Structures are given as C-alpha cells and as structure tokens.
Amino acid sequence: MNSGHCICPIELSEKAVTCDLFIIGSGMAGMSAALFAARKGIDTVLVGLTSEMGFASGVIDLLGIHPVATATRVEDPWQGIKRLCRDEPRHPYARLALSTIEAAVTTLLDVLAADGYPYTVRARRNQTVVTPVGTLKSTYALPHTMAHGPTVLSDRQPCLLVDFPGLKGYSARQIVTSLAGHHGGFQTLRIPFPGNSGECYPEQMARALDTVSVRRKLAAALGPHVGAAAAIGLPAVLGMYRTQEVMADLQAAVGVPIFEIPTMLPSVPGLRLREIFQQRLPAMGVRTHFQNQVTHAQRLTDGRWCFVVAPANESEAQIHVLARSAVLCSGRFFGKGLHADRHGIRETVFNLSVMQPKNRADWHHKDVLHQPGHPVNRAGIAVDELFRPVNDHGQPVYSNLFAAGSILAHQDWMRQKCGGGLAIATAYGAIDACTRGLG
Numbered sequence: 001m002n003s004g005h006c007i008c009p010i011e012l013s014e015k016a017v018t019c020d021l022f023i024i025g026s027g028m029a030g031m032s033a034a035l036f037a038a039r040k041g042i043d044t045v046l047v048g049l050t051s052e053m054g055f056a057s058g059v060i061d062l063l064g065i066h067p068v069a070t071a072t073r074v075e076d077p078w079q080g081i082k083r084l085c086r087d088e089p090r091h092p093y094a095r096l097a098l099s100t101i102e103a104a105v106t107t108l109l110d111v112l113a114a115d116g117y118p119y120t121v122r123a124r125r126n127q128t129v130v131t132p133v134g135t136l137k138s139t140y141a142l143p144h145t146m147a148h149g150p151t152v153l154s155d156r157q158p159c160l161l162v163d164f165p166g167l168k169g170y171s172a173r174q175i176v177t178s179l180a181g182h183h184g185g186f187q188t189l190r191i192p193f194p195g196n197s198g199e200c201y202p203e204q205m206a207r208a209l210d211t212v213s214v215r216r217k218l219a220a221a222l223g224p225h226v227g228a229a230a231a232i233g234l235p236a237v238l239g240m241y242r243t244q245e246v247m248a249d250l251q252a253a254v255g256v257p258i259f260e261i262p263t264m265l266p267s268v269p270g271l272r273l274r275e276i277f278q279q280r281l282p283a284m285g286v287r288t289h290f291q292n293q294v295t296h297a298q299r300l301t302d303g304r305w306c307f308v309v310a311p312a313n314e315s316e317a318q319i320h321v322l323a324r325s326a327v328l329c330s331g332r333f334f335g336k337g338l339h340a341d342r343h344g345i346r347e348t349v350f351n352l353s354v355m356q357p358k359n360r361a362d363w364h365h366k367d368v369l370h371q372p373g374h375p376v377n378r379a380g381i382a383v384d385e386l387f388r389p390v391n392d393h394g395q396p397v398y399s400n401l402f403a404a405g406s407i408l409a410h411q412d413w414m415r416q417k418c419g420g421g422l423a424i425a426t427a428y429g430a431i432d433a434c435t436r437g438l439g
C-alpha cells in the first residue's frame with residue numbers, strides 16, 4: 001500500500017464517492033467512531049474487514065489491572081485511570097479528560113440500551129466475572145445477560161452451572177473446579193441443547209433460542225434440576241437479537257435469576273455488538289462497506305484524502321473515495337493495521353511512523369511470562385493531543401488524519417484490561433478533534 005503528498009496517481013473514477021470523514025476499520029474503535037460521527041451529523045464512510053469483535057467476550061473493560069508489573073486489580077476504574085495517567089503520561093487515556101472517557105462510554109451504552117441490549121455498570125466500581133476457564137476477571141460494563149454473575153460471586157450464592165454436550169471449549173465442571181478456592185457452592189449439569197445431538201455452535205444456539213419453542217424446551221429441561229440453586233449460569237448463547245425476551249422467559253420458567261458466562265470463540269456477545277453496529281450505522285446515515293479493504297491512500301494537493309477500496313468479491317468494481325478527513329482504526333497485527341517482518345513494524349495504510357523498539361531483538365523480554373509485558377505490545381502509532389499521528393520528532397504528520405483504538409502506541413490493552421474502553425474513548429476523542437478540524 002502507498003501513500004504520500006502528491007497529486008493523486010489513482011485514476012479517479014467519475015463515480016468517486018465524496019465524504020467529510022473516512023473511517024478505516026470496523027472493530028470497536030472504527031464502529032464507535034462512526035457512531036459518534038453520525039451523531040454529530042458528519043457525512044461518513046466506513047470501510048473495514050472482519051474485526052476482533054466476534055472474538056471479544058462482549059464485556060467492556062475500562063481498566064482492570066494497574067500497574068501490570070504487580071498485576072494489581074483495579075477496584076475503581078476511574079481512580080485507576082487517574083493513577084495510570086499519572087504513572088504513564090504517554091498512555092492514550094492520558095490524552096483525554098476523565099469526563100470525556102465517561103461521556104464516550106455512556107453515549108455508547110445508551111445507544112446499546114436503546115437498541116434493546118442494555119449493559120449494567122456499578123457506580124465507580126469494576127465488576128467480577130467468570131471467564132470460560134473459570135478464572136475471575138475485573139471489568140466495567142456487562143451485557144444485561146451477564147448481570148447476575150457478579151452477585152453470585154460476591155454473595156457466594158448456591159448456583160447451578162449448565163453446559164451442553166457438543167459445545168467445545170466450555171465445561172461447567174472445569175469452571176467449578178477452577179472456582180473451588182473462591183466459592184464452593186456450585187453444582188453442575190450437562191443437558192442436550194434442544195434439537196441438537198452433535199456438535200453445538202454458539203452462534204446457531206443463540207439464533208435458535210431467539211425462537212419461543214426452543215427456549216421453552218430449554219426451560220423445561222432446566223426446571224427439574226433447579227433444586228436449592230439461587231441462580232443458574234449458562235454459556236453465553238442466550239439469544240442473538242432477542243436477549244431480553246430469552247432472559248425473561250427462561251427466568252420466569254425456572255424461577256431463579258440466570259446469567260451468561262462468556263464462551264471461547266466465536267463469542268456470541270461480541271457478535272451481538274457487531275450486529276447492532278452493522279444495522280444501526282447505515283440507519284444513522286453512515287455509508288458502510290463491510291468486508292472491504294482499503295488498498296491505497298493518497299493525499300491530494302488540496303489536502304483531501306483519496307482512497308481506493310477493494311471490492312468484497314471479484315465481480316464488483318473497486319471504489320474511490322475522496323474525503324476531507326480520515327480516522328485510522330485498523331487495529332494491531334491481528335487486525336492487520338500493523339505488520340511485522342524481519343525489518344521492523346510498519347503501519348499498513350499510510351506508512352506512518354511506528355513507535356517501536358530500535359532493534360527486533362528488543363521486541364520481547366527473555367522471559368515469555370515477564371509480568372510487565374513485552375515492549376512490542378506497546379508499539380504502535382503515537383499521537384498528539386488531537387489524536388493526530390506524529391512523526392519521529394513528535395510533530396503531527398497530517399492536519400486531517402487521526403488514529404484511535406488498539407493501533408495506538410504506549411498501551412498494552414491485553415495486560416491492562418482496557419481494550420473496549422480504550423477503543424471507545426479514543427474514538428470519541430478522535431471524532432471530537434476531527435469535528436473541530438471540519439468546522
């Protein structure tokens with residue numbers, strides 16, 4: 001891929017699409033950026049290949065661990081972010097006021113609630129959830145389907161954990177074994193998923209439970225086993241589009257609260273988020289091109305960006321887009337926003353300067369499990385206070401190019417447990433800065 005300041009060498013098709021804002025990437029950062037832009041009435045085009053969203057557990061972390069060197073769990077994420085910004089002033093969160101981070105997350109959660117998929121948060125506290133392998137994790141916002149889980153843990157309620165034969169990578173017994181040191185009040189139950197005798201696929205199970213007859217059968221199978229349980233935990237497959245109805249019907253039938261525990265991949269709560277964005281953004285006026293790739297970016301002499309978008313399949317023509325500004329939300333190595341080879345790490349769309357260790361030998365610490373993490377995990381695009389990528393001297397490279405999400409440098413979202421929050425908050429910050437630029 002190429003980029004540079006020059007007259008666009010791309011032979012522009014007469015049908016070139018024009019827009020005020022072009023967003024690259026359809027992960028949490030790109031989708032959130034498009035949502036925030038649409039709410040401001042900005043004429044937006046979004047292009048993105050498959051994102052990590054279908055893999056994410058669906059819970060939204062703000063800050064779960066700080067400092068990572070001591071693996072200290074953060075109780076109050078807002079106080080934690082204050083400490084983080086003091087200790088790591090180059091962290092992307094430090095580019096934002098706490099009130100801006102809060103506005104970003106609240107705005108997104110309000111949209112999800114309005115779409116029938118509310119999240120629960122506790123005032124100024126992280127919540128504890130069980131992972132698919134039975135470890136505990138601190139997070140900020142939980143989909144309503146998982147809301148009761150933290151209460152079961154904090155009140156040590158007697159609880160029935162259910163799994164299904166054929167659902168790979170999810171074992172109620174393994175979770176209970178792992179949790180034994182924390183809470184001994186779990187029983188397990190394995191029952192066939194209604195209408196399924198072979199392998200179970202989370203997405204198909206969730207879609208099946210959207211239908212009344214399937215959830216009635218599941219409720220009938222669960223009912224006789226409730227016993228003394230004060231709650232029932234199930235893998236996160238309780239509906240795709242109708243989660244509120246699924247939860248209400250199952251709880252009414254079994255008589256106790258139920259809650260979801262995240263599964264291994266693919267993750268239904270992640271897919272639900274993706275589905276909501278994919279339906280909601282076009283309805284808000286965003287022109288979306290999912291499963292398409294930006295193959296070329298060029299800056300015109302008048303300052304606009306010219307992009308080439310490859311078609312999703314060969315029978316379609318490529319698209320040319322002329323944009324007044326752009327936000328890069330292309331993710332890291334998995335998302336393909338960054339590419340690593342023997343010579344170093346490069347950014348794949350604009351060939352921006354990537355903040356990285358000087359030598360490849362310094363990418364990783366000798367100890368694979370080195371608690372503070374590896375330097376390569378903090379490599380990425382450094383930005384100024386307006387989320388504009390900067391060069392090696394710290395100067396913004398373009399006045400109308402912004403970056404957000406996991407591609408940003410000076411953060412380790414995986415260890416810090418801040419993936420979703422960082423994506424949403426930096427997208428908000430980038431759109432804010434971009435709006436000012438667009439006037």
Ligand SMILES: Cc1cc2nc3c(=O)[nH]c(=O)nc-3n(C[C@H](O)[C@H](O)[C@H](O)COP(=O)(O)OP(=O)(O)OC[C@H]3O[C@@H](n4cnc5c(N)ncnc54)[C@H](O)[C@@H]3O)c2cc1C
Binds near residue numbers: 025406
């Ligand atoms: C397994 C897993 C579990 C996770 N669990 C959690 C969790 O429990 N809580 C939490 O808060 N976060 C979690 N996350 C993290 C969270 O999902 C990510 O931090 C966040 O999605 C990063 O978003 P992003 O949009 O910056 O990047 P990505 O999700 O990587 O998205 C980048 C996007 O850019 C696209 N792209 C790249 N190059 C191009 C191009 N040239 N043209 C078009 N498109 C392009 C990619 O295809 C992709 O759509 C998890 C992530 C993973 C992988």
